[in-house]
Amino acid sequence: MEELFVILPNTPISDTLENMMRAAIEGRKYVLVNDAQNIPNLRNKKLLFISQVNELGTDLFMLNFLSKIMEKSKECFSGSMGAVLVHSETEHGTKRTAQDIIFIANGLGCSFIGHPLVEAISSLKNFLTWQKNLDLSLEEICLKNCRELIKRLLEGKFVTLENPKILALYSSPHKTSNTLDLWHMVSRHLENYEVKELLIEAGEVKDCHGCAYKLCNHYGKNNRCFYGGIMAEEVLPAIEKYDAIVWLCPNYNDAVAANLTAVINRLTVLYRQMSFHEKSIFAIIVSGNSGSDSIAKQLIGALNINKGFRLPPYFSLMAIANDPKSIFKVEGIEEQSRLFAENMTIEIKC
Structure with missing residues (x-):
């Protein structure tokens, strides 16, 4: 039986x-x-992060632990695979805390399985939707999910794909997009792979209108959507076919662009019909000044935690570039692009 490493710097817990x-x-x-001063080798391990969220909606103990371990090595979790358990003393903070933990650990080399989180708010009301299909109490559902999460984590054995298919989704204009320019620096090193770029133009993808479950399920069986358009004709079939999705995200207002957000919201129809656990996500994020981490955490929350895409280590390449074409002046950006492409070819797994 594979050994599990339980990271729990906060004691006592609820x-x-x-x-x-x-x-x-x-x-x-x-x-x-639980001791940042006496840490075993955490490379190539299965890691379970356990987090107690306080009334302020954060876990200072975990953040302090990750800060100290980061001082020792920026690759301390290299080759490891992770999952997270979070409980909050209030109704808030579980998702944000999980996103913070995953973002930091991912930057230290840890991958995360799809749906890597079991969260419990104080009332356990976040399990009410589960209860519609299970004849169990809220607490029983929570504990059941914890058991199933660890089973998936310990059984996870991903292998590198030799010829992965890579899909890049973007919504920025070609002439002025530093984000697209950065992606092309990366994609030049992917010439031997099948790479498809798909432009999501303004107004092409209507946002999800929250159809009833039966209606959404009905259309999903045929990889369709009630609202049709490019989403049903091109985007959903491409996501189903390709092994890795690269999200090209310029940072306009510390949020994922509206067109791409609509794509994420409309993924539900495909999500109801297939698992995304063997599909990897990556991100190219360029900010005019700051805030790239905000975008990265949104993608983690929406795609890894909620939709269940696998999160490879070092999944995001982030840079600061304001004026058009200024990305080419960023120090070391060509080498960063090469290394990012290299990581992609290694970490697109199934």
């Missing part, structure tokens, strides 16, 4: 989180990691 952890590790061999 009874709820204690029960979640016990359900996850029951009958399994594990190592408890």
Whole structure:
């Protein structure tokens, strides 16, 4: 049985989180990691991050732990695969805290399985939708999900694809987009692979209108959507076919562009019909001044946590470039692009 490394710098923890952890590790061999000054080798391991969110909506103990481990090595989680358990003393903070943990750990070399999170708010009301299909209490559903999460984590054995198909989604104009220019620096190193670029122009993809489950499911069986258009004709078939999706995201207002957000929202119709666990996501993010991490965390929340895409290590390439073509003046950007492309070819797995 593969050994599990449980990262828990915050003690004591709530009874709820204690029960979640016990359900996850029951009958399994594990190592408890709670001292940032005495850290075992955490490379090529299966990692379970356990986080207690306080009334302010954060976990200062976990952030401090990750800060200290980062001082030791920027590759301390290289080759490792992770999942997260989070409990909040309030109704808030679980998703944001999980996004922070995943973003930081990913930048230290950790990949994350699709749907890597079990979160529990104070009332456990976030499990009400599950209860519609399960004859279990909210607490029982929570613990069931914890057991299933760890089972998927420990059984996860991804292999590198030799000839991956790569899809790049973008919505920026060619002539002025530093983001697209940065992607082309990367894609030059992917000439031996099947790469498709798909432009999502303004107004082409209507946002999701929240169809009833049965209606959405009906159209999804045929890879269609009630609203049709480019989403049903090109985007959904491409996402189904390709092994990795690269999201090209300029930062306009510290948020993913509206066109791409609409694409994410409309993925539900395909999500109901297939698992995205064996599809990898990457991101190219360019900001005029700051905030690229905000975009990266949104993508983690929407695509890795919610939709279940696999998150490879070092999934995002971020840069600051304001004026058109100024991306080419960023120090070391060509080498960063080459290394990012190299990481993609290694980390597109199934």
